[in-house]
Amino acid sequence: MARSLHRWLQHQQARLALRRGLTYLRKDNFPKAIAAFDAAIHHHPDPGRILRQRAKVHWQRGDGAAAEADYNQALGLNPADGLAYGSRGLLRYEQGDEAGALADWAQALQVDPKNATVYYNRGLLYAQTQRPEAALADFDRAIALQPLLAPAYLHRGKVRYGLGDEAGAMADWELALCNDLRLEEASQWLQTLRQAAHRETLAQDVATVIPDHITLEAELRHDTLRLSLRRPVGTPVNYFALRDRLRDRLVELQLPRIRRFQLLGWAGDTTLADWNQTYAVYDRAPCPPTYWRAALASTLLLFPPCGVVALIYAAQVRQAYRRGDYPLAAQASQTVKGLCLSSGAIAGLLLFCLLGYGVYTQVEVTDPNPLAKTALLPSNDGNRPIQ
Numbered sequence: 001m002a003r004s005l006h007r008w009l010q011h012q013q014a015r016l017a018l019r020r021g022l023t024y025l026r027k028d029n030f031p032k033a034i035a036a037f038d039a040a041i042h043h044h045p046d047p048g049r050i051l052r053q054r055a056k057v058h059w060q061r062g063d064g065a066a067a068e069a070d071y072n073q074a075l076g077l078n079p080a081d082g083l084a085y086g087s088r089g090l091l092r093y094e095q096g097d098e099a100g101a102l103a104d105w106a107q108a109l110q111v112d113p114k115n116a117t118v119y120y121n122r123g124l125l126y127a128q129t130q131r132p133e134a135a136l137a138d139f140d141r142a143i144a145l146q147p148l149l150a151p152a153y154l155h156r157g158k159v160r161y162g163l164g165d166e167a168g169a170m171a172d173w174e175l176a177l178c179n180d181l182r183l184e185e186a187s188q189w190l191q192t193l194r195q196a197a198h199r200e201t202l203a204q205d206v207a208t209v210i211p212d213h214i215t216l217e218a219e220l221r222h223d224t225l226r227l228s229l230r231r232p233v234g235t236p237v238n239y240f241a242l243r244d245r246l247r248d249r250l251v252e253l254q255l256p257r258i259r260r261f262q263l264l265g266w267a268g269d270t271t272l273a274d275w276n277q278t279y280a281v282y283d284r285a286p287c288p289p290t291y292w293r294a295a296l297a298s299t300l301l302l303f304p305p306c307g308v309v310a311l312i313y314a315a316q317v318r319q320a321y322r323r324g325d326y327p328l329a330a331q332a333s334q335t336v337k338g339l340c341l342s343s344g345a346i347a348g349l350l351l352f353c354l355l356g357y358g359v360y361t362q363v364e365v366t367d368p369n370p371l372a373k374t375a376l377l378p379s380n381d382g383n384r385p386i387q
Contacts, residue, residue: 013040014039014040014041014042014044014045015040015044017036017037017039017040017044018036018037018040018044018049018050018053020036021033021034021035021036021037021040021053021054022053024036025053025056025057028060030057030060030061033057034054034057034058037050037053037054037057038054041054047074047077048074048077048078048081048084051070051071051073051074051077051084052070052071052074052081052083052084052087054070055067055068055069055070055071055074055087055091056087058070059091064091064094064095067091068088068091068092071084071087071088071091072088075088080111081111082107082108082109082111082112082115082118083108085104085105085107085108085111086104086105086108086115086117086118086121088104089101089102089103089104089105089108089118089121090121092104093121093125098125098129101122101125102122102125105118105121105122114145115145116141116142116143116145116146116149116152117142119138119139119141119142119145120138120139120142120149120151120152120155122138123135123136123137123138123139123142123152123155123156124155126138127155127158127159132159132162132163135155135156135159136156136159136160139152139155139156139159140156143156148179149179150175150176150177150179150180150183150186151176151180151183153172153173153175153176153179153186154172154173154176154183154185154186156172157169157170157171157172157173157176157186157189158189160172161189161193166193166197169189169193170190170193170194173186173187173189173190173193174190177190198220199217199218199219199220202218202219202220202225202255203216203217203218205249205253206218206225206227206246206249206250206253208249209242209245209246209248209249210229210242211237213231213232213235214229214230214231214235214237215229215230216228216229220257220258223257223258223259223260224258224259224260224261224262224278225250225255225258225260225261225262226261226262226264227246227261227262227263227264228264228266229242229263229264229265229266229275230265230266230267230268231265231266231267231268232267232268233267233268235267237265237275239263239265239275239277242263243263243277243279246261246263247261247279247281247284250281251281251282251285251326254326254327254330254331255327258281259280259281259282259324260278260279260280260281261278261279261281262276262277262278262279263275263276263277263278263279264276281326282324282326285326287317287318287321287329288317288321288326288329288330288332288333288334289317289333289337290314290317290318290333290336291310291314291333291336291337291340292311292314294310294336294337294340295307295310295311295313295314295336295339295340296311297340298310298339298340298343298344299311301347302343302344302346302347303342303343303344303346303347303350306339306340306342306343306346307339307340307343309339310335310336310339310340310343313332313333313335313336313339314332314336316328316329316332317329317332317333317336320332
């Protein structure tokens with residue numbers, strides 16, 4: 001009885017020493033953490049856990065040999081310790097022992113096939129050693145086992161981007177940020193890819209007015225759209241006519257952030273631009289229609305709720321145009337037009353309902369009991385009506 005009580009007391013003291021060592025480890029007090037783990041290792045019911053924690057301390061102190069010795073000792077006590085295999089594999093990977101890392105991770109997965117961390121670490125190794133297909137397979141397994149593992153989405157996105165799958169990469173980086181907003185790398189990759197896609201879209205939108213033999217690159221800088229044109233040597237370009245066509249196209253697109261565009265032109269492979277001018281986009285665009293009369297008619301004759309809102313937007317059209325905000329003026333003009341059309345449609349529907357109700361009421365008054373005039377048709381027995 002006394003021996004059992006003494007053993008129980010030793011176990012409790014070892015558990016207390018383990019908790020103390022973990023506290024020191026969180027505070028980066030490595031000497032006291034090692035001393036606490038040393039005190040706990042002989043009497044703790046799970047010495048392998050103590051050895052793994054002490055190996056982590058040695059690892060963080062930069063003593064890889066001592067850390068590996070602790071992992072080896074833990075595996076000697078328990079050859080099925082998947083956590084020790086996984087951690088020793090990561091240690092060997094950081095030390096440049098790729099073969100040893102892969103061997104340890106294979107052992108870890110044989111012991112615990114559902115270890116998402118091992119799949120993730122091995123996927124990183126495959127990605128960094130230019131084995132993208134194997135990396136994708138391991139990242140897929142890690143995410144399937146642990147769907148909230150944000151770094152796995154980050155690195156799978158990088159592998160997909162390297163393989164040319166930009167849509168898949170963007171989807172992975174968005175999921176990485178959904179799971180961990182602190183992943184700045186995912187945010188930077190997303191921003192870079194979106195800017196590139198935006199530049200390509202801008203170039204495609206504007207290129208409809210550019211001759212086929214001229215290449216175009218578009219880049220948005222604050223409120224200025226930079227349009228870089230490159231033409232073959234000996235091919236003339238009328239930049240004045242091109243300027244007007246570009247301005248008309250940008251007015252048609254009504255891009256909200258763009259107020260000016262810079263037109264640059266090069267011939268062949270030269271680095272000196274033969275044209276470099278900046279123009280305002282909306283300086284010659286006429287004021288969009290205000291639709292005052294339609295808004296007033298909607299208020300007084302059709303459907304006042306829509307008409308009143310249309311009058312408010314109609315007042316904003318000229319105000320926005322005078323401030324130089326043509327896109328806002330055009331948007332307000334379109335809103336007035338839409339409200340007026342909606343007002344007419346609602347008024348027509350209400351009128352139709354009223355007319356239908358009037359016809360129904362007139363029928364009811366003229367024929368109050370139509371069932372009384374129902375003809376009695378002979379039934380099979382000749383005496384009963386057909387119901």
